[in-house]
Amino acid sequence: MTQYLDFEKPLSEIEGKAEELRAMARSDAKMDVTKEAAALDQKARDMLVQIYKGLTPWQKAQVARHGERPHCSDYISALFTDYTPLAGDRNFADDHAVMGGLARLDDRAVMVIGHEKGNDTRSRIERNFGMARPEGYRKAIRLMELADRFGLPVVTLVDTPGAYPGKGAEERGQSEAIARSTQACLRLGVPLISVVIGEGGSGGAVAFATANRVAMLEHSIYSVISPEGCASILWKDAEKMREAAEALRLTAQDLLKLKVIDRIVAEPTGGAHRNRDKAIEAVGAALSEMLGEHDGMTSDEIRTARRTKFLTMGSKGLAA
Template sequence: MRQYLDFEKPVAELEAKIEELRQMASPGELNIADEVARLSSKADSQLRGIYAKLSPWQKTQVARHAERPKALSVIKALIEDFIPLAGDRAFADDAAIVGGMGKFRGHPVLVIGTEKGTDTETRIKHNFGMAKPEGYRKAKRLMELAGRFNLPILTFVDTSGAFPGIEAEARGQAEAIARGIEACLDAPVPLIATIIGEGGSGGAIALAAGNAVLMYEHAIYSVISPEGCASILWRDSAQAPVAAEAMRITAQDLKKLGLIDEIVPEPLDGAHRAPETALATLGDAVEKALKPLLGLPPEALKAKRRDKFLAMGKLAL
């Protein structure tokens, strides 16, 4: 059953009415068919109008939608002959970060993603996409493997942030994230990062310090969640919509600020409503970003990456 967001309620009511009419209709009943067509057109128009002017908080809800394509969906759709690789060779395998080798449109690549899960069982298995130190160390190991075999790296980020539990802190969460960022910057191969849902804090940037950073149109990318920001500044998580507006977390704002390189268009009513179309568009965007980098030598790739992120900290005088 389709899940509707709060601001989609007018559309939900129309689509419920459409479904009711379809179940009541007899084959060939023209009047019902005409009414269904009219209501469908109205629902489509309303939905497009809503998604054309989403607020940052509404985009946050879209980015978290349960039916939105996740990292494993992206891998299944875009990567051929995928061979999963597991473990950090030190402590454990963290299911919040998935990775392995495969082919992307004819190019051998190494893929890494944060996976949230799609239902209760898989969300628990993947710890809701919140990686522990062993997850970031696994990602670092895979990036180093990609360097040895000259494989471009594709990362797909969808996480609210790194796991904040005491056991993660005890095992060196901050150090593991820092080493992940270091591995991104030191990779001697092209690295294309895409924020497909939530890009939360260091848990996201540990996989996203790439030559090109792409972002789905309705994804978000921020140093902290809107709820977390509101709790700190106003001591009231109900102020999350205000925080979302102030933090400039949308793809459109981040592109203007020069913090991401490209916005990947979504279907007009969101990636969760037309995932196949959204995934095909994502594949085209990744291919476009990857092609110019394939012939560059390792030092040039690392220099471009370094200069890109150093430039973000410069102030115009």
């Protein structure tokens, strides 16, 4: 059963009526509701297009957090072959909010790393809702350095509300681990390609997305803080999250204009959760294309291009 968001209520009523008609027809073989159901289906499709054509930043944030969106594990199982998971930071523990390992993408050997939120209550608790602890970032650093040693491109899939802010994480050096992971991204002599598949929250996302190419799914978000957190700081009221979402410029469309990201990956109408296979296929095509853009480049060229990209980011706006 589809989980409808607040702004999809009119759509849920139409689709619900269509399903009711079909249920009645199933219980009474003499009843023919084909035309009526088809008309409702068409009305629902038209409404879906109209709704998603004009989403506000806050509505996009809701879509980005939808529980039925494909997660990192879904992309890995669908797009990558010969996936061999690697665990642990060789220091404290294995953080289940971060998954990664050796794999092949279109028969190209790569290292894939990503945040995993989980898809039900048990797995979400196990994965800590995609909020990595220091050992998660240190695991990512270990895998990135391993990839660099063997000349393997790195693919990162970003989907996190942000780094875990708990007491234990702070005691084990959360901010230092995030900074080291960002530094490791900049030092890589192999291509680093990143896709924000849901939420790109704060330093927890930047630690994986300081990449040669950064793409975002059409209805994903990428921001220094969540709209609720921003509203709590600026207005002392988390209910001002709609205004905060507008001010943060966190949508893929805004960030492409600002040149913070390099491309937008189109989602199926109604969001990635309505057609998971099509969304995953689109991400796979984008990953292959972005990796291909770095074929023939030397390690120094790859590293210099990445550093230049981030050092010059926003310079035109400052000059103006």
